[in-house]
Amino acid sequence: MSIKALDVIAIGNAIVDVIAAVDDAFIAAEGMAKGGMTLIDAGTAAAVYSRMGPAREISGGSAANTAAGIASFGGQAGFVGRVRDDQLGNIFAHDIRAGGVEFSTAPATMGMPTARCFVFVTPDAQRTMMTFLGASTEITPDDVAPAIIGRAGILYIEGYLWDAPPAKAAVLKAIQAMRASGGKVALTLSDSFCVERHRAEFLDLLDAHVDILFANEAEIGALYETDDFAAAATLAGKAVAVAALTRGPAGSVAIAGAERVESPAEPVAKIVDTTGAGDLYAAGFLFGQALGYDLAASARLGGLAAAEVISHFGARPEQSLADIARAHGL
Amino acid sequence: MSIKALDVIAIGNAIVDVIAAVDDAFIAAEGMAKGGMTLIDAGTAAAVYSRMGPAREISGGSAANTAAGIASFGGQAGFVGRVRDDQLGNIFAHDIRAGGVEFSTAPATMGMPTARCFVFVTPDAQRTMMTFLGASTEITPDDVAPAIIGRAGILYIEGYLWDAPPAKAAVLKAIQAMRASGGKVALTLSDSFCVERHRAEFLDLLDAHVDILFANEAEIGALYETDDFAAAATLAGKAVAVAALTRGPAGSVAIAGAERVESPAEPVAKIVDTTGAGDLYAAGFLFGQALGYDLAASARLGGLAAAEVISHFGARPEQSLADIARAHGL
Numbered sequence: 145m146s147i148k149a150l151d152v153i154a155i156g157n158a159i160v161d162v163i164a165a166v167d168d169a170f171i172a173a174e175g176m177a178k179g180g181m182t183l184i185d186a187g188t189a190a191a192v193y194s195r196m197g198p199a200r201e202i203s204g205g206s207a208a209n210t211a212a213g214i215a216s217f218g219g220q221a222g223f224v225g226r227v228r229d230d231q232l233g234n235i236f237a238h239d240i241r242a243g244g245v246e247f248s249t250a251p252a253t254m255g256m257p258t259a260r261c262f263v264f265v266t267p268d269a270q271r272t273m274m275t276f277l278g279a280s281t282e283i284t285p286d287d288v289a290p291a292i293i294g295r296a297g298i299l300y301i302e303g304y305l306w307d308a309p310p311a312k313a314a315v316l317k318a319i320q321a322m323r324a325s326g327g328k329v330a331l332t333l334s335d336s337f338c339v340e341r342h343r344a345e346f347l348d349l350l351d352a353h354v355d356i357l358f359a360n361e362a363e364i365g366a367l368y369e370t371d372d373f374a375a376a377a378t379l380a381g382k383a384v385a386v387a388a389l390t391r392g393p394a395g396s397v398a399i400a401g402a403e404r405v406e407s408p409a410e411p412v413a414k415i416v417d418t419t420g421a422g423d424l425y426a427a428g429f430l431f432g433q434a435l436g437y438d439l440a441a442s443a444r445l446g447g448l449a450a451a452e453v454i455s456h457f458g459a460r461p462e463q464s465l466a467d468i469a470r471a472h473g474l
Numbered sequence: 475m476s477i478k479a480l481d482v483i484a485i486g487n488a489i490v491d492v493i494a495a496v497d498d499a500f501i502a503a504e505g506m507a508k509g510g511m512t513l514i515d516a517g518t519a520a521a522v523y524s525r526m527g528p529a530r531e532i533s534g535g536s537a538a539n540t541a542a543g544i545a546s547f548g549g550q551a552g553f554v555g556r557v558r559d560d561q562l563g564n565i566f567a568h569d570i571r572a573g574g575v576e577f578s579t580a581p582a583t584m585g586m587p588t589a590r591c592f593v594f595v596t597p598d599a600q601r602t603m604m605t606f607l608g609a610s611t612e613i614t615p616d617d618v619a620p621a622i623i624g625r626a627g628i629l630y631i632e633g634y635l636w637d638a639p640p641a642k643a644a645v646l647k648a649i650q651a652m653r654a655s656g657g658k659v660a661l662t663l664s665d666s667f668c669v670e671r672h673r674a675e676f677l678d679l680l681d682a683h684v685d686i687l688f689a690n691e692a693e694i695g696a697l698y699e700t701d702d703f704a705a706a707a708t709l710a711g712k713a714v715a716v717a718a719l720t721r722g723p724a725g726s727v728a729i730a731g732a733e734r735v736e737s738p739a740e741p742v743a744k745i746v747d748t749t750g751a752g753d754l755y756a757a758g759f760l761f762g763q764a765l766g767y768d769l770a771a772s773a774r775l776g777g778l779a780a781a782e783v784i785s786h787f788g789a790r791p792e793q794s795l796a797d798i799a800r801a802h803g804l
Binding site: 165193194197199200201203212231232235238239240242243257458460462 | 495523524526527528529530531532533542560561562565568569570572573587788790792
């Protein structure tokens with residue numbers, strides 16, 4: 145085990161994505177909210193799997209994708225999340241470690257299998273997800289070693305963890321460890337439906353603990369119950385020290401107190417699969433913040449990472465983000 | 475279970491591919507023969523996996539890819555091969571069935587885990603493979619139901635099965651069932667190193683049982699121990715009723731008695747990963763033969779299918795081959 149300092153320690157669901165190209169009729173027939181994430185149980189997962197076409201498996205998980213992105217930039221990242229000691233768990237653990245992320249959460253030897261997320265990609269490159277959280281929901285405070293949190297400058301938490309009640313205690317322990325060591329706490333709101341489920345808790349969390357907030361337009365609107373992005377952004381800017389808000393092809397807005405930076409989206413030759421766009425934006429932005437970059441440079445790194453990941457299937461970078469950043473003079 | 479007639483019943487190793495982009499230095503450091511397939515045991519598989527980068531998992535297996543290709547053309551295909559009742563086995567069974575292939579071999583409830591093949595793709599789009607055959611080597615004659623063989627017009631066999639001695643008895647049973655029902659037997663030589671290992675048996679098999687032979691330039695050269703493609707092609711043409719020989723970017727040569735058809739390769743905008751090129755050529759060619767097409771049209775279907783599969787990672791078609799064939803007036 146390395147004892148080096150970490151730029152970011154991320155905590156989230158440890159998931160393998162099962163990615164299939166589908167048409168809009170499939171999304172409609174399955175009754176899914178297009179663009180959203182629906183939680184499913186093991187029985188539903190088996191039933192949906194039997195109805196979907198051939199797929200490819202690529203490691204995913206929102207915060208895990210972000211950690212992989214930071215490592216691809218050349219940053220030091222760690223990940224805390226729970227898999228089972230099964231083949232999918234082995235795939236998840238291999239991929240995140242092989243990507244340069246420190247991952248030392250022991251695989252569970254009993255309980256539910258490793259989480260999987262069915263990612264349905266429509267011809268417009270939008271992704272609609274159904275997630276069986278499995279083993280990842282059973283993460284407990286025992287899985288969070290304060291020592292690893294204390295080695296990191298930033299703790300990054302995915303909002304999806306609120307869908308797994310036992311995970312909340314683990315998150316709270318991680319937050320307390322990070323507070324004790326004087327680092328920063330970052331949160332992504334993850335999904336607008338997730339925000340609807342946990343709005344009050346998220347608002348309390350922002351007030352009490354969050355330094356850096358990530359959200360897309362739908363999520364920040366859901367949090368503040370408004371369709372007015374400007375109004376939601378103003379509220380976010382007052383709630384946290386740094387708010388990084390993404391708007392898909394319209395780019396991003398980063399706010400820190402009185403400072404406000406709007407950044408255009410990076411051009412992409414062909415958008416294939418938007419899965420992971422927010423996760424990788426967060427990777428670039430957090431890496432920039434860890435390096436002490438200003439809002440504009442942090443947002444630029446986020447935009448470059450998001451552009452890479454939406455140019456192919458899967459939510460982990462396939463090209464070196466460090467090379468991409470260098471090629472753009474960052 | 476359907477009782478419809480099958481165009482082709484394929485028998486082969488049931489494998490999930492674990493695909494990673496690597497540089498040539500990795501191939502050299504691992505001591506692999508570039509472009510070839512090396513068999514590895516479970517311990518070596520774990521060691522190699524720990525040294526390789528993040529990967530994606532896509533169902534593979536040579537004859538299984540061919541069956542998937544035939545189904546994508548709209549043909550009726552079945553597959554016989556053995557997985558374990560584990561997560562990779564479940565992925566393999568899902569993907570081949572979801573692709574429209576009849577697959578009824580029961581998963582093993584004990585023994586080795588489902589086979590996996592590490593596919594290392596270099597920047598030149600060449601693939602170099604290391605395969606842990608696992609459960610697929612334990613296929614026995616009991617896994618071959620003569621009834622399913624008898625429903626098919628063509629039995630398609632992958633030469634790789636000769637690397638798994640117990641599988642040979644299963645193949646022989648399948649050949650006898652096909653002979654009894656009056657159908658044709660097709661064989662692919664699979665890999666030049668595989669041919670080196672089993673040359674005498676392959677030559678005997680061609681004499682005794684094979685109607686349609688698939689091989690690439692290296693494989694047919696290895697079979698007849700010559701670097702002279704024209705000489706090897708002539709020998710192949712005399713050994714079997716139909717020989718379909720592929721030459722990568724140089725296209726293919728199909729020979730049936732005195733008839734000889736040379737076909738150019740289909741143009742591909744960007745070759746990403748050549749894995750499955752031969753498997754999909756065989757799919758198109760066999761589908762053409764099943765429909766009663768002539769050599770030229772059969773080879774054209776093979777070329778179109780190969781062109782589709784080398785344009786992306788993974789050895790199964792991602793676009794409908796039926797649509798592609800229609801778009802080309804076939």
